[in-house]
Amino acid sequence: MEKQKKGYKRNGIFLLYILLTSAGFGTAVLTNLLVPQNAPVKFRQYILGFSGLQFQIDINDAYRFVLFGLMLIYTSIGIAAWFRKDKRKKYAKNAAFRFALGIALALWDITGTKYQLLPQPFFPGPAQIIEAYLADGAYVIQNTLYSLRLYFVGFSSGVLLGIVTGILIGWFPKVYYWVYPVLKITGVVPAVAWMPFALTMLPTSFTAAVFLIVICAWFPISFLTAQGIQSTPKQNYDAARILGGRQLNLIFHVAIPHAMPDIFTGITTANAMAFTTLVMSEMLGQPGGLGYYINQSKVWSSYYKILAAIVIMAILFSVINFLIGLVQKRLLRWQKGVVR
């Protein structure tokens, strides 16, 4: 008997998956075009300029443009997967969710923009969120870059400091004795509690926020690094010593590689805490950043701008998590179950 092929392996059925993916966003576009506008929403015109060309669009045009963009992206991924058989399974699996996403956008459009069924101004429609980017574009980008800069300076110093402290604690019993209790007691305090001190004692508010992110990353990373170093099996050290390894070799080629999975657990934990600390310190005393932007928008009751900032955070932090995941996968590839 011939073996039954799985659905997505057949070209015809995979085509249906591609269509299903686009159908959701297509519905959202049609909804935006066909459902009459009932609520009194102002559709301002914005002028966009790209290298000499100028477009005049209103926020509904921009929203449909984004939907088209999503449709285009997912269809191209689908077409790429058509030729790469190994990618098909994942694409087919996500098709239903992406369809639902499109339908959800359509429903949101109706309840938010078209009829304004939800209490305003707390629940704007998707087009209004895009309006925030059109109206405030350059300012949003400026604040996003500020957040990014703060995050990278703070988090990378925190990771570095955490790993170094963790290695020292894990390797030298004296350092463990004197530093570990301090770390254990101060480590449980949320970093933002130090904000008043940071703001008064450090020269700029930027360095103050960097300091807060550094200490929030420092505790979990040094704690887990130390744990990873201390749990290195004695036999690994014995083997390394017999093969000619001296102290530095044992630290860098035995203890640290062994601690690497724990170090990454620490980095992942610290990363989530760093996002919180970043946004909170921006809301409480920074001249810029997405947290600052949220605070400023709140004053004017521009909830659509707050949501716009939240959307950027969601995307930005997901990308950062993804990048950390990539580095982790590369450095810990020895833990992977199978050979390629």
Added chain:
Amino acid sequence: MSSEITISHVNRVYKDADQNTVEALRDVSLDIRPGEFISVIGPSGCGKTTLLRLIAGLDKPQSGSLKIDGKAIASVDPERGFVFQQGSLFPWLTVKRNIAYGLKARGVYREKKEAIARYIELVGLQGFEHAYPHQISGGMAQRVAIARALINEPKALLLDEPMGALDSFTRAALQDKLLELWKSNGITMVLVTHDIDEAIYLSDRIVIMTPRPGKISEVIEVDLPRPRHRGGSHFLAMRKKILEVFELAQALPQPEYII
């Protein structure tokens, strides 16, 4: 290039988890001849691994002396290779990098890196250079451990039950591999094992140890011609003789209980 190891009147006492004193070794003396294949057998707790760790320099005796080629053993030395029971490979390094570890640790990687391929071939692991330890079988992992120890060109190889966790087919194959390596290198081999057949099959001499306190109860010369036959009558006679030594040793210190 092989070493003579002289052990005289060595005592080693340590405290276990409950602070009880355990006499791991009591007055142990043994001369290991250069290029000899010697096995140390005995039940668990007889101090055979302690003895091997002392020779390696991983541990120090309370009294007595250990010498290698006339020099006192003070610390570990790449001249004495060591193969652990199992799980001593670095899981984060590939087979090739595990084998290369000794060269890197001693700072001679640049000059001697051609040797890596030779040792991979020697233990028959071609094609697995880039596999990680958890991706290969237990027998292969032990061959990696042997190659890793040999790449430092030791004058003596100390093996701590290297085949203890392997199935009998893999074990037999690895024993032959070990003999082959010994014949071509001519280095001194000290094998700790609890397998009597393995000891007879491989060794020139067998040291029998008994526990509580750990001491050498007899040293038996294995005068069978090589290659040896695991089922031959001389082999079986030797086996019977060793078993008798153990029975005799166990029959003596029976504690008496009055109920």
